[in-house]
Amino acid sequence: MEPKTILVCLTTPENTETLMKAAVPLARKHSAHLIGLHTIEAILVYPGIAMHIPDLAFAAFNHSQKEASEAIKSVFTKYTQNEDFVSEFRLVRAEASSAAERMVESARAADLVIMSHQDKKNDRFDQRNAQAQVIRESGRPVIVVPLGYDGPEIGANVLLGWSDTREAARAAHDLLGIADPGANLTVLRVDKSSKDMLKDSDAIDVVEMFARHNLKTKLEHRETAGNSVAETLANAAFEAGADLIATGAFGHSRAYDFVLGATTYTLLRDQKLPVLFSK
Secondary structure, three states, X not given: OOOOEEEEEOOOHHHHHHHHHHHHHHHHHHOOEEEXXXXXXXXXXXXXXXXXXXXXXXXXXXXXXXXXXHHHHHXXXXXXXXXXXXXXXXXXXXXXOOHHHHHHHHHOOOOEEEEEOOOOOOOOHHHOOHHHHHHXXXXXXXXXXXXXXXXXXXXXXXXXXXXXXXXXXXXHHHHHHOOOOOOEEEEEEEEOOOOOHHHOHHHHHHHHXXXXXXXXXXXXXXXXXXXXXXXXXXXXXXXXXXXXXXXXXXXXXXXXXXXXXXXXXXXXXXXXXXXXXXX
């Protein structure tokens, strides 16, 4: 299914231009309704703590929020004002919720969500780790774009990280709406030990499914060879000239991810290409 409603989460003026360069071509190709979402932070006052916040502090806080919002809206307008697709800029107050919770709420009515990597230098406190929360809780596919990314348009050459999991199956079908007609697609299975491609019936079935959608698909197996799964995906994507990596996300419990680490977190932190995460 083509994405007809695309939500792009605009957290800071510094990252808005990068996100718009990725979002606008997708909206144009699919004649989608593009929504630019920015959340305004609330000053939280905690019960039981007696403190007085001067009027000047409130005024300065509101002024900085207004300046950031106007800068973000200006970039959004610059990229959308001459386009034929419908676009709208939404300014949402976080109030008692965090920015991430507001993003999750908005994402549930979108076909596709686009976000940037976490920006430790510029993100507000309530925007941190929003990517993981939106991926886990929105139920929607999320493309996360590296900071400062200026690569090719998404959709002509895609790499799918495949495994026999529900999350990978979601990613496989989510990317069908994003891939260009006749796009090149590499289905990559990463194994610790070599596996005979001719006996890999699950992956072969997926490749054949993509072929029925007229995608130019090939199946590839790789061993990790001392690298992490994320590094192996990145290397294969670079060699294939991919413009997008698609993968299932958070296939383990939060406790497992915290103790042992996970491919999803590594991709969220280190990947140099846009990554489509499906949960």
